[in-house]
Amino acid sequence: MRWSLALATLYISLGTPIDSSKRDDTSSPDVCERWAHQAAVVDTTLYIYGGRSRATALQTDNTWNNDFLKLDLSEDFDIASAPIQGLPKPDGPPPVALGYLWNDLTDLYLYGGEFSDTPPASPTAFQLWQYSIKSSTWSVPDTNNGGSIQRAAEGAGVSIPNRGKGYYFGGHLDGYTTQGWSQSVPRLYLTSMVEYDMNSATWTNHTETGASFPERADGVLAFIPWGEEGILLALGGGTNTTFSQLNIIDVFDIKNNKWTKQATSGATPEIRVNACTAVFSAPDNSSHNVYMYGGQNLQPAGEQIQYDDLWILTIPSFTWVQVKTDGQSNPPARAGHTCHAYRGQILVIGGYTGQELSCDTGVYVFDASSLQWQTSFKGGNETGGDSTNIYEPNKNSFYNVPALVVSQIGGGSTGGATVTAPQRTPVADSPLTGTNPDYTYNPNAPQQSPVLVTSTITGSAGVETTVVTETPTNQPSNSGNNSNRGASVGIIVGATVGGVAFVVGALLFLLFLWYKRRVKELRESYEEQQVTQGLVDPEGRPMSMASSGYPATMNHGRSKEDLMEGVEPTFWGMLLQPRRSLRVVNH
Numbered sequence: 073m074r075w076s077l078a079l080a081t082l083y084i085s086l087g088t089p090i091d092s093s094k095r096d097d098t099s100s101p102d103v104c105e106r107w108a109h110q111a112a113v114v115d116t117t118l119y120i121y122g123g124r125s126r127a128t129a130l131q132t133d134n135t136w137n138n139d140f141l142k143l144d145l146s147e148d149f150d151i152a153s154a155p156i157q158g159l160p161k162p163d164g165p166p167p168v169a170l171g172y173l174w175n176d177l178t179d180l181y182l183y184g185g186e187f188s189d190t191p192p193a194s195p196t197a198f199q200l201w202q203y204s205i206k207s208s209t210w211s212v213p214d215t216n217n218g219g220s221i222q223r224a225a226e227g228a229g230v231s232i233p234n235r236g237k238g239y240y241f242g243g244h245l246d247g248y249t250t251q252g253w254s255q256s257v258p259r260l261y262l263t264s265m266v267e268y269d270m271n272s273a274t275w276t277n278h279t280e281t282g283a284s285f286p287e288r289a290d291g292v293l294a295f296i297p298w299g300e301e302g303i304l305l306a307l308g309g310g311t312n313t314t315f316s317q318l319n320i321i322d323v324f325d326i327k328n329n330k331w332t333k334q335a336t337s338g339a340t341p342e343i344r345v346n347a348c349t350a351v352f353s354a355p356d357n358s359s360h361n362v363y364m365y366g367g368q369n370l371q372p373a374g375e376q377i378q379y380d381d382l383w384i385l386t387i388p389s390f391t392w393v394q395v396k397t398d399g400q401s402n403p404p405a406r407a408g409h410t411c412h413a414y415r416g417q418i419l420v421i422g423g424y425t426g427q428e429l430s431c432d433t434g435v436y437v438f439d440a441s442s443l444q445w446q447t448s449f450k451g452g453n454e455t456g457g458d459s460t461n462i463y464e465p466n467k468n469s470f471y472n473v474p475a476l477v478v479s480q481i482g483g484g485s486t487g488g489a490t491v492t493a494p495q496r497t498p499v500a501d502s503p504l505t506g507t508n509p510d511y512t513y514n515p516n517a518p519q520q521s522p523v524l525v526t527s528t529i530t531g532s533a534g535v536e537t538t539v540v541t542e543t544p545t546n547q548p549s550n551s552g553n554n555s556n557r558g559a560s561v562g563i564i565v566g567a568t569v570g571g572v573a574f575v576v577g578a579l580l581f582l583l584f585l586w587y588k589r590r591v592k593e594l595r596e597s598y599e600e601q602q603v604t605q606g607l608v609d610p611e612g613r614p615m616s617m618a619s620s621g622y623p624a625t626m627n628h629g630r631s632k633e634d635l636m637e638g639v640e641p642t643f644w645g646m647l648l649q650p651r652r653s654l655r656v657v658n659h
């Protein structure tokens with residue numbers, strides 16, 4: 073095993089094509105632990121490529137591999153004995169970790185990843201590898217604009233299979249990713265958003281389109297089917313000195329290839345790297361719920377811990393809620409795992425669980441509706457609207473909006489959310505201004521009561537509340553600022569037409585009070601954002617994001633944040649163009 077890996081590394085580092093007759097061995101599905109791998113679901117099969125694994129709890133080197141495995145999702149299985157099958161070890165694709173496996177409806181595409189550091193391996197020249205599921209063959213496609221695309225590692229990837237798009241955000245380049253780079257070259261962290269169009273085999277690097285954040289590795293990317301082309305959310309991650317807080321989400325607007333930011337509400341998860349996400353949409357598109365599970369805290373250096381917490385970021389409200397799983401059979405805390413949405417379940421694959429001398433079965437299942445860890449996976453051929461990133465409106469949905477989420481956004485288990493816009497006002501050029509493009513709240517629509525689950529939520533002040541299992545259906549649980557504002561303007565217009573000057577005067581006075589309050593709120597939220605983004609501490613002094621003794625590193629020129637550019641919005645400006653004046657500017 074070691075020999076064949078060492079040989080493989082040697083062959084690869086010499087750039088010699090590997091003779092397939094010598095490498096017809098099958099990948100072994102039996103390992104002690106597997107992590108930092110690449111995985112994707114196509115139709116009813118999960119494919120796992122490479123990453124790192126150890127055969128015993130004691131193994132510390134030679135963990136990089138090019139194992140290629142599959143798991144059939146069309147049938148039920150127990151998580152303790154998931155029928156993972158070994159496929160022939162590919163000859164060609166390198167043994168890499170923390171790259172990404174994109175997919176469309178027929179093929180897999182291996183992008184990026186880093187080579188072994190123990191023992192050190194020399195990376196080959198970058199090539200994209202494509203696997204045809206139909207013919208079971210790996211090949212290197214002829215691509216357009218590939219010249220300037222590098223092999224990045226530890227970035228965040230996502231596929232939009234039905235549109236044949238793959239994305240990879242951030243990551244880094246170093247001597248284990250880039251051919252010819254010495255190990256003494258400092259790691260280069262990236263802000264790139266690389267796009268690969270699988271239909272036209274074309275690369276695009278969207279680096280220069282408005283990224284206003286520091287370089288970032290080890291985050292996660294989630295696709296939200298919002299509007300015509302959707303949006304991508306970049307969550308978490310960081311560099312060796314700065315970490316991205318989870319209370320401001322970087323949003324990539326696919327149609328305009330443009331970054332904006334969106335503030336979240338609710339208690340915020342801790343900063344983390346190498347978490348995973350899975351997204352489930354309410355059947356009526358009224359909410360898209362991003363489940364984020366686990367990850368690792370890199371601070372303080374050398375004392376990393378893995379997380380086992382589970383959070384839901386509900387879109388468009390952009391409210392975080394923590395899912396409390398106390399008393400359930402929780403898997404050990406992990407990082408570098410992958411999560412896959414399938415028939416209303418999150419399938420968790422692999423993950424690094426720490427240096428303790430134990431093995432991990434590496435297959436776990438979480439029911440996204442009842443919010444319970446499961447002992448078995450419920451398979452089937454039809455995936456409905458919640459298969460990873462494929463929205464099929466006419467298929468059965470296997471997902472019910474959990475009561476925990478309904479308590480934040482209203483509606484019921486099948487959708488009907490009353491909150492249809494972010495709780496924190498979006499910036500003017502955000503794709504999230506206006507309301508949900510695929511859903512309109514109808515107060516008279518019948519709602520199913522949420523799935524009966526008792527859940528505990530942690531409020532913003534850290535206070536825990538037990539959520540009532542049945543939520544009132546037609547009563548907006550939180551109407552948000554937008555609808556209030558709309559109503560006031562509507563009344564003003566009506567009154568003016570009727571010529572009732574007194575009413576106008578009274579309303580103007582009320583609006584003036586409202587304006588004063590909004591300005592105050594905005595200023596407070598601006599100050600709060602500056603603190604939570606790590607730009608200033610509560611006393612107003614600049615500090616670093618990591619805030620743990622590292623020097624401030626926010627000085628990248630691109631990382632500056634301004635709100636209202638120091639100028640207060642005018643009363644009339646706010647009245648006539650509410651959103652424009654409430655703009656949060658990001659350069």
Ligand SMILES: *[C@@H]1O[C@H](CO)[C@@H](O)[C@H](O)[C@H]1NC(C)=O
Pocket residue numbers: 220221222223224262264266277278279
């Ligand atoms: C994308 O372009 C930027 C700017 O040219 C470059 O620094 C970065 O390495 C590119 N990203 C990748 C993954 O090639």
Ligand SMILES: *[C@@H]1O[C@H](CO)[C@@H](O)[C@H](O)[C@H]1NC(C)=O
Pocket residue numbers: 258259260312313622
């Ligand atoms: C972080 O990484 C950069 C680039 O590799 C390096 O120059 C710097 O010294 C590192 N800082 C710390 C605190 O490790």
Ligand SMILES: *[C@@H]1O[C@H](CO)[C@@H](O)[C@H](O)[C@H]1NC(C)=O
Pocket residue numbers: 297298299355356357463465510511
């Ligand atoms: C939900 O949105 C998708 C586009 O993302 C659309 O195709 C579908 O028809 C919508 N479903 C409903 C019920 O509106």
Ligand SMILES: *[C@@H]1O[C@H](CO)[C@@H](O)[C@H](O)[C@H]1NC(C)=O
Pocket residue numbers: 146147451452453
């Ligand atoms: C799934 O499809 C396969 C092949 O089409 C079939 O053999 C199998 O019985 C189906 N499984 C279920 C659970 O419907």
